[in-house]
Amino acid sequence: MALNQSGWRPTTPEAGSNAAPTFTGNKALMLEEALIFEIGSTDTTGVEVAAPISATSRLGTLARTAPTGLPGLSEPETVRHYTRLSRQNYAIDLGLFPLGSCTMKHNPRLNEKMARLPGFADVHPLQPVDTVQGALGVINELAVWLITLTGMHGVAMSPKAGAHGELCGMLCIKAALEKRGEGHRKVVLVPESAHGTNPATAAFAGFTVEDIPATAEGRVDTDALKARLGPDVAAVMITNPNTCGLFERDLKAISDAVHAAGGYVYCDGANFNAIVGRVRPGDLGIDAMHINLHKTFSTPHGGGGPGSGPTVLSEALAPFGPLPFTARMKDGHIALIEEETADDDHPDTFGRMTAFHGQMGMFTRALTYILSHGADGLRQVAEDAVLNANYVLRSLEDTLDAPFAFAGPCMHEAIFSDEGFPEGFSTIDVAKALIDEGFHPMTMYFPLVVHGAMLIEPTETESKAALDQFIGALRSVAKRAKAGDASLKTAPHFAPRSRLDETLAARKPKLVWKEPVVASEAAE
Amino acid sequence: MRYLPLTDHDRRAMLDVIGAGSIDDLFVDVPAAARLAEPIAGLPMHASELSVERHMTKLARQNLSAGEAPFFLGCGAYRHHVPASVDHLIQRGEFLTAYTPYQPEIAQGTLQMLFEFQTQVARLLGTDVANASMYDGSTACWEAIGMARRITKRGRAILSGGLHPHYVSVAKTMAKYTGDALDVSLPTLTAEGDLDALIAKIDGDTSCVVVQYPDILGRIADLTPLADACHAHKALLIAVVTEPVALGAIKSPGEMDADIVVGEGQSLGVGLQFGGPYVGLFGCKDKYVRQMPGRLCGETVDADGRRGFVLTLSTREQHIRREKATSNICTNSGLCALAFSIHMTLLGEAGLRALAAANHAGAVAAAERLAQVPGVSLVNDTFFNEFTLDLGREARPIVRALADKGVLAGVSLGRLYPGEQALENGLVVAVTETTTPEDVEALATALQAALA
Numbered sequence A: 001m002a003l004n005q006s007g008w009r010p011t012t013p014e015a016g017s018n019a020a021p022t023f024t025g026n027k028a029l030m031l032e033e034a035l036i037f038e039i040g041s042t043d044t045t046g047v048e049v050a051a052p053i054s055a056t057s058r059l060g061t062l063a064r065t066a067p068t069g070l071p072g073l074s075e076p077e078t079v080r081h082y083t084r085l086s087r088q089n090y091a092i093d094l095g096l097f098p099l100g101s102c103t104m105k106h107n108p109r110l111n112e113k114m115a116r117l118p119g120f121a122d123v124h125p126l127q128p129v130d131t132v133q134g135a136l137g138v139i140n141e142l143a144v145w146l147i148t149l150t151g152m153h154g155v156a157m158s159p160k161a162g163a164h165g166e167l168c169g170m171l172c173i174k175a176a177l178e179k180r181g182e183g184h185r186k187v188v189l190v191p192e193s194a195h196g197t198n199p200a201t202a203a204f205a206g207f208t209v210e211d212i213p214a215t216a217e218g219r220v221d222t223d224a225l226k227a228r229l230g231p232d233v234a235a236v237m238i239t240n241p242n243t244c245g246l247f248e249r250d251l252k253a254i255s256d257a258v259h260a261a262g263g264y265v266y267c268d269g270a271n272f273n274a275i276v277g278r279v280r281p282g283d284l285g286i287d288a289m290h291i292n293l294h295k296t297f298s299t300p301h302g303g304g305g306p307g308s309g310p311t312v313l314s315e316a317l318a319p320f321g322p323l324p325f326t327a328r329m330k331d332g333h334i335a336l337i338e339e340e341t342a343d344d345d346h347p348d349t350f351g352r353m354t355a356f357h358g359q360m361g362m363f364t365r366a367l368t369y370i371l372s373h374g375a376d377g378l379r380q381v382a383e384d385a386v387l388n389a390n391y392v393l394r395s396l397e398d399t400l401d402a403p404f405a406f407a408g409p410c411m412h413e414a415i416f417s418d419e420g421f422p423e424g425f426s427t428i429d430v431a432k433a434l435i436d437e438g439f440h441p442m443t444m445y446f447p448l449v450v451h452g453a454m455l456i457e458p459t460e461t462e463s464k465a466a467l468d469q470f471i472g473a474l475r476s477v478a479k480r481a482k483a484g485d486a487s488l489k490t491a492p493h494f495a496p497r498s499r500l501d502e503t504l505a506a507r508k509p510k511l512v513w514k515e516p517v518v519a520s521e522a523a524e
Numbered sequence B: 001m002r003y004l005p006l007t008d009h010d011r012r013a014m015l016d017v018i019g020a021g022s023i024d025d026l027f028v029d030v031p032a033a034a035r036l037a038e039p040i041a042g043l044p045m046h047a048s049e050l051s052v053e054r055h056m057t058k059l060a061r062q063n064l065s066a067g068e069a070p071f072f073l074g075c076g077a078y079r080h081h082v083p084a085s086v087d088h089l090i091q092r093g094e095f096l097t098a099y100t101p102y103q104p105e106i107a108q109g110t111l112q113m114l115f116e117f118q119t120q121v122a123r124l125l126g127t128d129v130a131n132a133s134m135y136d137g138s139t140a141c142w143e144a145i146g147m148a149r150r151i152t153k154r155g156r157a158i159l160s161g162g163l164h165p166h167y168v169s170v171a172k173t174m175a176k177y178t179g180d181a182l183d184v185s186l187p188t189l190t191a192e193g194d195l196d197a198l199i200a201k202i203d204g205d206t207s208c209v210v211v212q213y214p215d216i217l218g219r220i221a222d223l224t225p226l227a228d229a230c231h232a233h234k235a236l237l238i239a240v241v242t243e244p245v246a247l248g249a250i251k252s253p254g255e256m257d258a259d260i261v262v263g264e265g266q267s268l269g270v271g272l273q274f275g276g277p278y279v280g281l282f283g284c285k286d287k288y289v290r291q292m293p294g295r296l297c298g299e300t301v302d303a304d305g306r307r308g309f310v311l312t313l314s315t316r317e318q319h320i321r322r323e324k325a326t327s328n329i330c331t332n333s334g335l336c337a338l339a340f341s342i343h344m345t346l347l348g349e350a351g352l353r354a355l356a357a358a359n360h361a362g363a364v365a366a367a368e369r370l371a372q373v374p375g376v377s378l379v380n381d382t383f384f385n386e387f388t389l390d391l392g393r394e395a396r397p398i399v400r401a402l403a404d405k406g407v408l409a410g411v412s413l414g415r416l417y418p419g420e421q422a423l424e425n426g427l428v429v430a431v432t433e434t435t436t437p438e439d440v441e442a443l444a445t446a447l448q449a450a451l452a
Helices: A075-086 A109-115 A133-150 A162-179 A197-204 A222-228 A251-260 A269-274 A339-345 A360-396 A427-436 A464-482 A486-490 A502-507 B008-018 B023-027 B049-061 B084-090 B108-125 B137-152 B165-178 B195-201 B224-232 B244-248 B286-291 B318-324 B334-371 B395-404 B437-451
Strands: A154-156 A187-191 A208-212 A233-239 A264-268 A288-290 A311-313 A325-328 A334-337 A414-416 A454-456 B156-159 B181-184 B206-212 B236-241 B260-264 B280-284 B297-301 B307-311 B386-390 B426-430
Touching (some): A075 B084, A109 B049, A133 A311, A133 A325, A133 A334, A162 A197, A162 A233, A162 A264, A162 B165, A187 A197, A208 A222, A222 A251, A233 A251, A251 A264, A264 A269, A269 A288, A334 A339, A360 A464, A360 B008, A360 B023, A360 B049, A427 A454, A427 A464, A427 A486, A464 B008, A502 B297, B008 B023, B084 B334, B108 B297, B108 B334, B137 B165, B137 B206, B165 B181, B195 B206, B195 B224, B206 B224, B236 B244, B244 B334, B280 B286, B334 B386, B334 B426
Parallel strands (some): A187 A208, A233 A264, A264 A288, B156 B181, B156 B206
Antiparallel strands (some): A288 A311, A414 A454, B297 B307
């Protein structure tokens, strides 16, 4: 049975276009693509499976009778469908992706090749450990690099994303406090400029969140923070370099004060790429910090993930880290510490965060990237990331308001605001016009401490020529905004879609495709 | 430094624009005591592509991969044949190197794919809606328990003994910090699961019952009476599917009135990968959608009236409501969801049913053959592609001994439940379309020799 006999109808071109509409809705290489539910059918398949060798059923009474309604496509149709979809995406392979605090850099293809070696890609997490010594070796070797680069004591490898790594750190803190008999410490202090995940994580782990203000300089108000410390404070969650793109100069003093008051320091390590090889967070008194492997050590972001968020831990917190983890024995054999052996070797562990060992595919990519750069190259990574960001900051401060430019150099990201734009124009208009210039826009309206924030992170894999082109485009768009150019309000004009109605999507959520009820409706 | 495009000439010119004398001037805010003057000692320097490839290949060769051995491991991760076009397509740079679709006008490829994925997952699980993926099955399971707490305002969850023990461990970890009370049991090496016992435990304090389908021993049971019992007490039924291919052969949990259905999507498109990255499936009834964690993609229109897709209902998300968010999840498994979705598109209903039939038939044949090995008995009455053998003696050393002979025999329950003597004789064996009759014969022969 075909799912949809009604046929998919292309949409009409935008009003005001001079060109005659095409019959298909396509525009030369810009191709419209229907949904698989509109072009597939439940009796089409692109996979041949050998016929069953036995007719006996052991399914009991539960054999499926109702149709699933899942459409299939042949292989050529499948390849064409997804290739056409891919062409409607912006990607780092196409150009600069200046999303501040998100970090999109070139994805080395060697990483992909190594992650696909059958010895890594085709091994099962529950195989006997003697048959996976190489895979455990990758985890262990990467762990050594992470500990050494951060100057920390241990690392929990299993968190599956940055926010999961934050949770890991906060659970270690909670376990350590309980071991000390201070489970009553419930308050976590989070500066205003923290990532949105930080307060969500602290709350999720059962803590009460209190904000700490930022100074006019865009750094933590150290006096306010110190004044709030006390016997009810469990931890401080701080981001360094922070989301205003600045290094928290007072972090060591903050750490000392927090420790003196009996609390722990969590550092959001999302921005570690700005300081890797130049600063060891352990030297700043950090107790726990997650590292987004996909950011600092590159992994493709795949349109939203997967990520990987190992959490490095201080000597005070390492005993509480989650299972499983690896340990290299004196004879070179790598042991896997899991539930069976934990009682003897790791009695204070807070438990398990995920079913298996974490993001092995990301570990392989990160280790490949790290070995390619080496200790010297990683240091160069931080330097070039910071250099590129400052180049953008200084090249544009004559055109766009740069609220923290007076505070000194920025780190890996530069921040601007929509200050000085005429009534009715704001950051979103600049962002959407940048799309027409062929760029992905910067991060909009974050951090919240800056009005109409534009947060730009070029990363170290951009050339000077690429930056100059981006700077030129942004300068041009900013000038048009300041001049009140009304055409910005309807940008983008050349993208696969014009501005999308996000309010409608939220008010009347359509989250799954449903077959049109009446044939005449389908033709509407 | 092949990934760093700046030349020293560029760097000098850029420093001049900035007005800095040297790169050190840009790190002036780092306290002197914390500044490292040299590359960190004790670590190797940069290396060529060739030498890195040699190093990694050497590590890869130290593993016995599934393709090199008769292979029977399951328990939450399954080896299936992935059509070549899946990996080819996900490596297109516009998918592989795109970020989270924050700018929908230039991310319609990813967004349409996620909308299609959501619909495919909802149809497969039998739920009204599904989200755009979670980290994996185990964390999706935990998030479902948290969601049941928010919906029912109760904090006592009952977990079936048939639920994967690592999923139980993840739930226990989180419960310690959120205050949920978990009622956890152990499985038994019997043909029957524990549905009747679960029904007897449900009361007015119960937020949810969590049951795996098929369960950790491979058993299949009708969830309808359990769903009815849950609903009679205004509790939710959460069903966990670790092998989605099964749903091509057996009724979906949604058909049996489960309220939330979560799953591990690794079986389709993703591969074993030593445990990750995987892709969590998460579906539920329409009425609970605003309590659902994770990313959602929704259909809308653009300014010209054309159909398009956007991330939506983000008021539930971390970056809007901060400490009031429904979870702290910041990302999903987008690329793995793409692989799942492509594989599912290639299969379609016809292919999925054929694949499921081949898995089941192979498993039935294997179970019958292995039960003939002296000393071995089949625990299950019902199963899909995974079943449990009672070896009559501790299974864990047998698994190790067989691995030494190049046969990856399955997962011993002793590894999953250390110290539980009632379970240590159990061996969970998974059979898929990748398993050949020769593989089964090799396992039977090796098992017979090891048990003799």
